[in-house]
Amino acid sequence: MPKQGYHHGNLREALIDAALMLIEKQGPQGFTLSDAAKSAGVTPAAVYRHFAGRDDIIAEIARRGFEIFADLMDHAYKRGQPSALAAFEATGRAYLAFARKFPGYYMAMFESGISLNANPDLARASERARLVFTRAAEALSQHIPVEKRPPASMFSAHIWAMSHGVVELFTRGAPGARAPFPPEELLETGIGIYLRGLGLVPPDE
Structure with a gap:
């Protein structure tokens, strides 16, 4: 199955959407970069192409x-x-x-x-x-x-x-x-x- 973030061509927006949903469910301190990457369908290393950290x-x-x-x-x-x-x-x-x-x-x-x-x-x-x-x-x-x-x-x-x-x-x-x-x-x-x-x-x- 292709990585969702790469598939739709806008990894930055995918990560933001994923983090926003995690914040709503778990609070701003209740998720990690790995959680956001997993929700966006990409590897944790891919997050750092767009963001310095959580x-x-x-x-x-x-x-x-x-x-x-x-x-x-x-x-x-x-x-x-x-x-x-x-x-x-x-x-x-x-x-x-x-x-x-x-x-x-x-x-x-x-x-x-x-x-x-x-x-x-x-x-x-x-x-x-x-x-x-x-x-x-x-x-x-x-x-x-x-x-x-x-x-x-x-x-x-x-x-x-x-x-x-x-x-x-x-x-x-x-x-x-x-x-x-x-x-x-x-x-x-x-x-x-x-x-x-x-x-x-x-x-x-």
């Missing part, structure tokens, strides 16, 4: 994940306009949707231990995703006088952390079955309380 494969999967992630959040942000609050909340919901729909990418991005600065392409992709949150935060804070306005990057980071916490505790895996409320409701309520507490949302919104 972390290199995971970093590439994380990069692709951040590109998808940024696209989804950007789309959600634009759909939520013209209301700054609706647009900001939409980015949070997109975070939850991404984690549900793309668990392998999510784990490579946030649970693998890979540095976001592992390579320039990964750094750029992750920064693009972060900037969607920051842009939404900047739009939301326009009514606050400049001298009293907190850095948009600060409270967008807080919302990112809140979104991540909801995903980890109540959306993915076994803990998700024990959520006291729907994850979307938890996140939306938390965002509203946080933003109003900082005075970032006018009382009449």
Whole structure:
């Protein structure tokens, strides 16, 4: 039987697909290069023609994940306009949707231990995703006088952390079955309380 990776002529993509499936099933630390090579239908030595090691494969999967992630959040942000609050909340919901729909990418991005600065392409992709949150935060804070306005990057980071916490505790895996409320409701309520507490949302919104 011919080796699958060589047969279809795109060994790099075959290895990425194989690693992504292994991450979804076993976690980012639960597979080896040999596992990925076997799933792709090639010898372990063939992996090194395209990747320096397992972390290199995971970093590439994380990069692709951040590109998808940024696209989804950007789309959600634009759909939520013209209301700054609706647009900001939409980015949070997109975070939850991404984690549900793309668990392998999510784990490579946030649970693998890979540095976001592992390579320039990964750094750029992750920064693009972060900037969607920051842009939404900047739009939301326009009514606050400049001298009293907190850095948009600060409270967008807080919302990112809140979104991540909801995903980890109540959306993915076994803990998700024990959520006291729907994850979307938890996140939306938390965002509203946080933003109003900082005075970032006018009382009449």
